[in-house]
Amino acid sequence: MTNMLTYVTEYQNMTFAQLPFNELDGVILAQLAYVDYNILQQQPQRQFSQIDSVTLLEKSVAQTWNPAANYALLLALRQSRRYQQLRWSNWVQHTNVAVEEQFSAVTLTFAPHRYYIAFRGTTATLMDWKEDFNMTFLDTIPSQRTAQRYYDKAAREFPGRYYLGGHSKGGNLASYVVAHSRGALQDAIVSAYSADGPGLKTPLSPQIKQKIHKFIPEASIIGLLLEPGLDYQVVKSNATGIKQHDPYTWQIQDRKFELVATPSHLSQFTQHSVAGWLDNLDDATKQEFLDSLYALFAATKYQRIDDFTTSWRSTLKLLAPELLNTKHETRQQWRHVTGQLLNSVLHEAKNVLDENRPHLRK
Incomplete structure (x- = not known):
């Protein structure tokens, strides 16, 4: 199986100067939003290549959707020359029951003055799923506003070029920040990566579209929710049904995701049915x-x-x-x-x- 883990291993000796930041890097770093940095911070190092405790690495992903794959990713990143400078900072995680918000994000530095903000996607908590559903009737959910503030603060404190991304709800948050940033804050954003994240309900301007790279699997359900257009690429997956939501099942070819023409008939059927239901x-x-x-x-x-x-x-x-x-x-x-x-x-x-x-x- 050729997937993101294969890419990290095969191109571990190529620096970002030799192989520029691409869509695979964008989705790989999005996965790091799920890591429990409260556990990793038991060691003083903030650089993945310097973490010498595999026990801490394993514990830090134990509560994620795919612990084995996320653990393998951390091990691969630790040994990679490409990601040798990768370090984390400004990790935040909070839950606000009153406003039904669950938010987490981390800033990853992968090269001098090059930052990637990873927004965490939907977790297995009831609160997180409720906030996702709130997108259907609220113009803006609390996590979107928090994501905007998080980026604004980071960009002002640490000037540089920014990449944003996330899986599932995290992809929606990254897209929201791009769509609502203005002036110098907009100019600082190079691109954003949404890995099967829900849409923003409204069409985007050409300027915003060119910065957002959205990928969905063939049997996507979540990524097609609230998606008004066709501003996405469909990735071939080796899984079936909802298991395709996991980016580790997505296939790659020639340092890119392997694409197919359209989502599956069942995926399109579900999207149109749900969209019609919500419209009524x-x-x-x-x-x-x-x-x-x-x-x-x-x-x-x-x-x-x-x-x-x-x-x-x-x-x-x-x-x-x-x-x-x-x-x-x-x-x-x-x-x-x-x-x-x-x-x-x-x-x-x-x-x-x-x-x-x-x-x-x-």
């Missing part, structure tokens, strides 16, 4: 529906998504009384919203059938 609901209805659903799951006292899947029998027992105690108006709203989703799915299915009928007749 006003923002107040979206908010009420998501708030009530979040409150229902929060009442179980579970805080992580994997708690719901690994303890599904216990989850059902906890949810049953909460469902019974839900107000009649709330249950009616759920029926309305889910009914609209079903209508959107059926409408999209009819459109697909109508498009294929001429081919079926042949």
